[in-house]
Amino acid sequence: MSIIITLDIILAKRKMKSNQLSDLIGITQQNLSVLKSGKAKAIRLSTLESICRHLDCQPGDLMLYVPDKNVDETNK
Amino acid sequence: MDRIIYLSTILARLLKISRVIIIIFIYSYWIFFPAFDYHGIAIVSYPLESLTINYKSIILCMIISILPVTVSLYGINKMIQLVEFYKQGIIFSKENALIFYRLGHALLWYSIADCVFYTLVSIALTYQNPPGKAFIEIGISETQIICVALSFFVAIIGKIMLEAYKHNEELKYTV
Numbered sequence: 001m002s003i004i005i006t007l008d009i010i011l012a013k014r015k016m017k018s019n020q021l022s023d024l025i026g027i028t029q030q031n032l033s034v035l036k037s038g039k040a041k042a043i044r045l046s047t048l049e050s051i052c053r054h055l056d057c058q059p060g061d062l063m064l065y066v067p068d069k070n071v072d073e074t075n076k
Numbered sequence: 077m078d079r080i081i082y083l084s085t086i087l088a089r090l091l092k093i094s095r096v097i098i099i100i101f102i103y104s105y106w107i108f109f110p111a112f113d114y115h116g117i118a119i120v121s122y123p124l125e126s127l128t129i130n131y132k133s134i135i136l137c138m139i140i141s142i143l144p145v146t147v148s149l150y151g152i153n154k155m156i157q158l159v160e161f162y163k164q165g166i167i168f169s170k171e172n173a174l175i176f177y178r179l180g181h182a183l184l185w186y187s188i189a190d191c192v193f194y195t196l197v198s199i200a201l202t203y204q205n206p207p208g209k210a211f212i213e214i215g216i217s218e219t220q221i222i223c224v225a226l227s228f229f230v231a232i233i234g235k236i237m238l239e240a241y242k243h244n245e246e247l248k249y250t251v
């Protein structure tokens with residue numbers, strides 16, 4: 001997948017735990033896990049808006065585009 | 077769910093029994109040919125006096141029967157696989173959809189195998205006849221046409237189930 005979710009980094013910067021964020025934005029912890037682990041295939045704009053509102057960030061802060069051949073290098 | 081498991085168990089048993097019955101019936105038919113015909117159970121419908129029935133023609137017919145029997149057993153095995161999934165509570169999955177798709181193909185192959193079977197059996201039972209008395213049956217019966225039509229329907233249903241599964245997976249991973 002070429003889009004890498006950097007939610008973990010933002011959560012660490014805001015000193016917030018995943019379960020706190022999931023309670024705030026109204027999705028289950030499993031769904032948030034799916035997003036954090038990069039398994040998500042789509043994200044609703046309403047969910048994205050809610051995350052940005054509660055973490056005080058921009059959508060671009062939450063994801064990073066890496067062309068396919070560079071994904072393994074970035075993950076290292 | 078219990079009812080699904082109960083019905084699936086019965087169906088699995090019936091399908092497994094039918095596998096054995098098909099093999100026993102087909103090969104008993106040829107071993108005792110034309111005894112079954114005298115009792116109204118016929119695979120071939122040619123007048124018996126026009127056939128040369130000896131060990132060579134019977135062995136050839138038994139070998140030729142491998143074709144439709146193999147396809148039938150493949151179809152029954154796929155149905156058993158499907159029913160085993162139902163027994164485990166797996167009702168809508170990618171594997172189930174693929175099985176339906178393959179069952180559609182099996183029905184198509186069965187109608188082709190059936191057509192080829194009758195052609196080859198007509199040759200096997202008459203090639204030893206005197207000159208001018210041998211014949212070849214080439215044709216398509218209503219059973220084969222119905223099989224082909226059914227195969228398309230079943231394959232399309234399988235394809236729809238596969239697309240529905242992919243759509244469901246997308247939704248499952250939509251946050």
